[in-house]
Amino acid sequence: MTTMNKSNQDTESKKWLNFILNLDKRIVYVFMFFAVCLPFFLNPVVDIKSTPRVQSAFDLVEEAAKNHKAIMIGFDYDPSTLAELQPMAVAFLRHAFSKNVPVVGINFLPNGTSLAASTMDQIAKEYGKKNGEDYVFMGYLPQPTLVLLNLGEDIRKSYKVDYRGIKVDDIPLLKNIQNYNDFHLVICISGTRMPSSYIVYGVNRYNFNYVAGVTAVSATEYYPFLQSGQMKGLLAGMKSAAEYESMAGRLGDGMRGMASQTWGHITIIIFIIIGNILYYARKRMDVK
Amino acid sequence: MFMFLKKTVPFLITLGMGIYTFAYYFMPHRAMQNIWDQLSNWAIIVGGGSMAVGIVSMFRTYYKRSMNRADPNRYYCMITLVCMVGMAVIGFVTGIGDGTLFNDLFLNVMLPLESTMFSLLAFYIASAAFRSFRLKTFSAGLLLFAAVVVMLAQIPAGENISKQIPVIAAWINEYPNVAAQRAIMIGIAIGSVATALKIILGIDKSVFSGAGKV
């Protein structure tokens, strides 16, 4: 009689284990969803140690402020890599505007043009910056190699008007800007191969301070450039954006995103552990 | 004669093209380059023209389904047809440039659908890890270990647990990973040479199997 009961109990708990083991992906989904979602409401701070390659990017913007020189940002990302790259762009813009560094934006990716324009306008508004005086977005041009070469000579060679259609000569900010020499720093933010084009057609020839912001997946491709000094700094993925934000002292999407990332990764790892415990629990029961 | 047209001519075309494209790789001469430019241009056009085949096939399948009264999905299939024709007509009427309705539909309907579909992977990657990362064997353990270490290395928490985690992750990526991927790539190279050879020389007939009876 007792054995009967026991085996009943066993099948009960086995059933339950089976239930959890097979079920429910959906539970995993729900946890995953909340892990990613909640940090956006909680404004958490993740303890991030700064790395030299982000620090040097940050320092270059500071130097630009000291030297009263402008910086140029290439917004070469589209909605598909927005989550990783937009926080970097925003962090750079916030840092520059807060230190009164003029920013010139360019773009070689047609899907990202309007995104870049609205990002610049929005962040400029936060700091009361004027389009044409404190910042300007030049809009999209095809054939990046040609444009990058021309930028070494004269920006007017490629760009006749800015994104709003205003003539380059009528833009106060561009009066004193001719080529790469007039920028303290050039940044390319992209999930494509564009950052290497900047090196091949820009840095190699005209030798300026250059920093790239890339997705975490593609970061390894760019380490050699960092070693050779062709890149002065490298931001890879959300983690770098979060680092940058904590340096600049203003937390934004990078930090929140990093919190989401952290919780997402931890959720997966916890589920792997649970899965293994359940698996062994059932195996032991099977052996019995 | 019929067999000649049906089997031998395609075989000869493939063989000729195969030999030419093989030789082109080694021969930069203008004569070869010009032929290549011409042929690859044609291939692009034929590739574009083949869209007609795709549309006919897709239309036929969805039309059949939407006319099949037994099919519970028939109304959905009608929606597909309407969307397809609608999108195409809008594109031809307005053009595809910035600011057109076509572009708006692309940006506001297609892109959200694509990126949402893409983002499902975040859930799937979690559930796949939950179901399959089991310490069943030593090999499975290695898979699990490598994945967990790399995942930890990418978040600040990993560094806070141990300074060594990012170092180990980078090491895994640079050495064992490189060795394994190299071997796969070399194998792929050999396999693809053999496969291309068998197809071009008609040793593997599956691609041009043709109807068994004439």
Add this chain to the structure above:
Amino acid sequence: MSTNPWIWIGAILTLLVFSYLWKENPFYRLAEHVFVGISVGYLVCITWFNVLKPKLFNPLIIDHEYILIIPFIISILMLFRFSSKHGWISFWPLAFLIGFSGYAIPASIDANMLKQIQATVNVSFGNDFMSILNATIILVGTLSCLIYFYFSIPHQGVIGRVAKLGSMLLMISFGASFGFTVMARISLLIGRILFLLRDWLGVVH
């Protein structure tokens, strides 16, 4: 909350697709069928405006490059696929396109075979223990993984053990690739959630 109708459409479609996570349902089915239809319509226009018009129609009709009649005819031959009697005619254009795989022979040898072997030969043995170990892993690892893929010998004895080592390295490699992808995938989800919470609902700033 957004007042832009496009944002609303995007948000609703996003939710419809997410509903698939629960199970396949009429809402997802709607999104799926709209998605497939729109994507094909999109491809038709893109193919016309980016390929056929500039490469075939304009040169042929406006610039009178009559040689382009050949690819035009080849394209037409493809349509014989739908004839039950003359379906074989469509083999000709297919044969033309399949022939391009000849290029894969040297290209694959160059990129996948020789470059990889060369890189393996070029590993440098340093003086410290770690760099010798690392170089050994590359060299022995590559060879043992190649043996794992060897079809002619059963995985027994010494060969079996070497193949086992190869398979372990493969597992480590796959685990690492898996782990590396997680971050990018979660970023995509963050992007969608931001779209819902910020652009649509406006509850997060």
Add this chain to the structure above:
Amino acid sequence: MLTTKKLQTRFFLLLMTLLVVVVAPVFAEEAQTSSAQNPEQAPLVTLTPVADQGSVLVQGMDSENDKGGSIDLSWEIRDPVISANATKIQIFRKAESDAEFTEVKHMDISALKYADKKEVQDNIKYSYILNFLDKDNRKVYQSGVMGPFVAYPQWFNTSKFATLFFAFITIAIVLLFIQLAKQGKKFYVRPLGGIKAIEDAVGRATEMGKPCVYVPGISVIEDIATLASISILSKISEVIANYQSRIVIPNYDPIVYSVIDEVVKSAYVKAGRPDAYRSEDVYYLTGRQFAYASGIAGLMAREKPAANFFLGWFMAESLILAEAGSMTGAIQIAGTDSISQIPFFIVACDYTLIGEELYAAAAYMGQDVRLLGGLKGQDYVKLFLMLTLIVLFILKLCGVPGIDTILVGGN
């Protein structure tokens, strides 16, 4: 009448001819280079330093390994005064028949070289003058007249010699074993787990009376993964046709669709049941990656297939397909040579053909001895490569020079 078979038997001959055609020009070219010792020819092909050697060294030659129509110019400034001032360079050119020099390029000096392709014709003698300018466009230095140089096309790209050699070895070994197999030699190949699984899955589907879903990947027809996938499909569809079960194949590329349609149709004809072929089951779905994935995810959920096959080239959609498929409880078999996607198939499918196993699979299925011979040949190529690797490595350890670029043609 000319038949395929006859052609195939003549094929060694053909290959040899091909190789002769490709290789012969190399030797011809070598002969040409050596004949360049002839003083009259010499300036045309060899490096010719012109202008006074002391301050600026300017060189020109025909661009190597190209289609013709290009002359390489390079300069090296040795005089510190010139190098401190010169920022731009102006290149003037004169063809033999022209009266005067005309400017062909005005460029930044830092590149140190320029490939002149501007309307350069083959076999015409060109002379050049280079002007070095400072930043206010004042002339710092002018080279003497240099040349004449002649551009000509090369028949063989000498930097690809190793590729040709290995292509020849690989092709020869594979064909040798195919020939041996044809002559009736028996070969052993170890069993491959995934193959048995494919056969079992098809069998299970026919038993259960449920369909199979077959996804041929998202690449073009000339991609080897696609061709291998079609090869496997031709075997599967024969079984399907014989047992009167159903296979659904949504396609990503219209051309791949055309071939697959034919392959499946002919399998039904072979089985003597051409009427049983359902054209709406083999169809073009869409050519956008995620629309394709969403369509197949929906399809699998509704059709509740007994088996799913994902064989071919895949990208990020791999895990969407595999996870959506696993929810339906089907047996899943995947195979791809897309290295980044193999891990996802491994964790979410029952069997995965890794890399070249995908190409080998068709040889395992069915009784075509020639395919098996090819597979055996592949193994011997692999052996050859492993030995090459070891030998080169030992040579390098012994300090033989040039080993570190021997396979990649010096670049």
